[in-house]
Amino acid sequence: MSISFEGRVAIVTGAGGGLGRAYALELARRGAKVVVNDLGGSRDGTGHSDAALKVVEEIEAMGGEAMSNGGSVSEYEQMVEMVAKTKERWGGVHVLINNAGILRDKSFTKMDPADFEMVVRVHLIGSAFATKACWDLMREQNYGRILMTASSTGLFGNFGQANYGAAKLGLAGLTKTLYLEGAKNNIKVNTLAPVAATRMTEDIFPEEAFKLFGPENVVPAALFLVSDDAPTNAIVGAGGGAYHGAWVTMNKGVLLPPAERTVEGFAANWEKINDRTGDFAPQSGAEQSQVIIGQLQAAMKG
Template identity: 50%
Template sequence: MAIDLRGRVAVVTGAGGGLGRSHALALARYGARVVVNDLGESAARAVTEEIVQAGGEAQTCACSVTDREAVAAMIEDAAGRWGSLDILVNNAGILRDRTFANLEIEDFEAVFAVHLMGSVIATKAAWPHMRRQGYGRVIFTTSSSGLYGNFGQSNYAAAKMGLVGLMQTLALEGRKYGIHVNCLAPSAATQMTEKLYSPEDLRGLSTDLVSPGVVALADESAPTRTILLAGAGAFEQAHITMTQGVYFGDRTDAAEQIAAQWSRIGNRSGEQVPESGSAQYHHEVRHSDRVA
């Protein structure tokens, strides 16, 4: 199936280098007009020039994703210049890695401000345009650190898992407006990861090998509520599931039963991916109805 993004307008945050640069270039190759956002103007301008020299259309916007007014202006300018705002890739990020014992609260606030709130700010600015036009593709950058944990990254992991929760709800709210919302969890050698892993670990993890996932999630045929993992040319999906569990009702020894039956409660045979948070309640009520 051929992907054609001609006529689509995309904003990529943190696109002055690393993953964001690869995403911006890939979207442009498929025909999208791209706003290259980065805190560093020279880096963003260089990527814009790459796109233009390759025959694409792009513009530079140098601002922090934490700057609400600047981000709103960026979105308005893109929509006004090109007539729509179709694709938003929330990629901007920072690291403040230390063990939890050594992290300061300010380290949490800084990481949350960029990863989580920066994504909220950009998406909030783009959302009205997407609703009005009845179409949109929003991509959040989550991480295996959030999905599965990573030593020394409690702040980063919490922010990244927060984006999964945001995606889950916005996908439900955006569905009737043609807005699909997904998460990408990349594995790539970037400036953010070069001090975390050895050269051997990072070998083969080109950012360019991740960006096909962004192109697919930006396409008209993209799913919604998907967590796509990508790295080294491989692509997988992650799911947040719910087991069938065990029903104890109003037994006075329910706490003791839980403690004694962790393996039964956690048995993954027959597990499901709930359609929404209310599925937990309905599942538990069905348990009690069956017993009654």
């Protein structure tokens, strides 16, 4: 089986280096026309560079088609302009990989509120802005593939990254609504939690581990999740050649009788409430309510 992106137009944000560059290059190798979006700043979001232009040159040198874009994902009108220019040149947008991000790590007690807000704005709001700019066009095309970039920090936590973790789990939540809203128009939305050696992680990994986690090892997962035959609503982890699925799950829980619906009654039943035996991954928020309604109906029947 060969996965091709011939005839597809892809936008990759934050594609001037690291993971974004790796995605852009492989998309181009497989036939996509690629918009290389990159503000070009340092990893804390300040400064500028010509990183996007260099990636475009690499793509053109291999015989592919690409254009650079220096718009900030944190500015909605710049994302709208990027999509408009892409449509004008190539007729549409079929793939969006939301990859742009910054880091401003500190323990929560030392974190300036402005640093919390900026990280959430770039990762979460920026991904929402880029997606919104593409959304109606993808609906008109009856085709869209969107990838959100989450993180193990968002899914599981990490000391010193409250801002980053909040934004990244928010992206997984955004996926879970957009996949429902996009389904009737063949828009598939997935979440990737990558572990990669990039400038964002160069002082986090030990040197030997850094060598093992090249961005190229994340590319297979990312490109599959935006391919024609992609699943939807998946959460996938990738790094160092290892790949895994992750899920947001719930259990059946317990229905407390009226007399036990107290703080003390809840405490007494905590072990049952928190028991993961038989947990499952709901496909929409409505399933939580359905479980509760089912328990109430069963209780009423005696």
